[in-house]
Amino acid sequence: MSWDDFFIKNSKLVLHIYNQLRNSYCTPPLEDVFGIFKYVQLHDIKVVMIGDMPYKNTRDISDIAFGTKISNQKPPLLLERIYANLENTVTSFQRPLNHHLDRWLNNGIFLCNFCFTRTIADPLPYHYHLLWESFINNLVQYISNDHPVVFMLFGAKAISVRKSINEIKSSVVEVPHPIYEYNEFKKSKCFCKARELACELGFTIKW
Template sequence: MAIDLSWKAFIQQQQQQDYFTALQAFVEAERAAGKVIFPPKEQVLSAFEYTPLSEVRVVLIGQDPYHGPDQAHGLCFSVQKGVKVPPSLANMYKELASDIEGFTIPEHGNLLTWAQQGVLMLNTVLTVEQGKAHSHAKSGWEIFTQNVLLHLNEQPQPIIFVLWGAHAKKKGKVITAEHHQIVSGPHPSPLSAYRGFFGCKHFSHVNQLLKQRGSATIDWQV
């Protein structure tokens, strides 16, 4: 797949900026040095392939990609089929099972069907070295994803931004347009899920907000 046309002009404009040139050079040098970088090169911008700009209805913000083999594929919280479901996603599934009637906990962690329904699944940092969490933080990705959020803030369609945890809440401060909505709470990670993520009912709340504006709800079952 390729970047959806609706995102193309924005991404090309970012790629022409100095920060992005330096970022690209850094990631390419890391790969060239024989380091294992996730996700694979062709999946780094997957979020922009599966969710066209004009169809973004919900935004989920993660931190950086999973750093274990075969996990990350460019969508936050999501892992490839056949890979063990990570703890944060397992907690999201638990919350979905108690929040959404009929939801059954899947045996895989691939959330591609969410992306295809208009859920932009955006990590703040889009690459990572194997086994080294946050290894590509402050390399330039934060500028790119901040610009993505500023661009989303300017979109005419109302968007629901789901901000879990302090990191996402801080990142979401650029969302200022009145027609957008913010849903926020604790992160689903095992460290904080018991502080209010469990029982937050954010998934049904998002669907309620979509319904109120006459938009189709998200089928959270994967």
């Protein structure tokens, strides 16, 4: 199994998505939509973190979910709250040198969203959930069938893909959304839980 194999099997679906996006103003740019697949190879994945959709502010957009290309400024609110949770619950955690999260990528943490794109024109692009629903479900099924990983599902849309995860091999942590469910997220120890599940599966996570 490999990313090449995955995209061959889903070629018609990917073509449909591209055709839908081709004439729309969306972020990230089309050439960056599948950027995560060049940073983390299938066999290297330890953790899959799934959010909702890319940042609304185009200034914050990068070619991976959660991360941003702007490294010398305060991170977006969602990422800031993730950092704060880690600092409060994982004693060994140190903030990455850059907000593109290269250290996480190098440690096998696969970062994506339920929707890999969002349109600029529509602030509430619910139709994008429909556009990406089959792709993200096929993706988590493919990953979880390959080898054991820990899935961290941030918010209701991400949690909806749990039905497609092979939980015979892999483990799942359902996480309150850092923005819309902040009080619950702040009290959660989701990253500690993910690390515990990883140990049970036979590997370690370096946050």
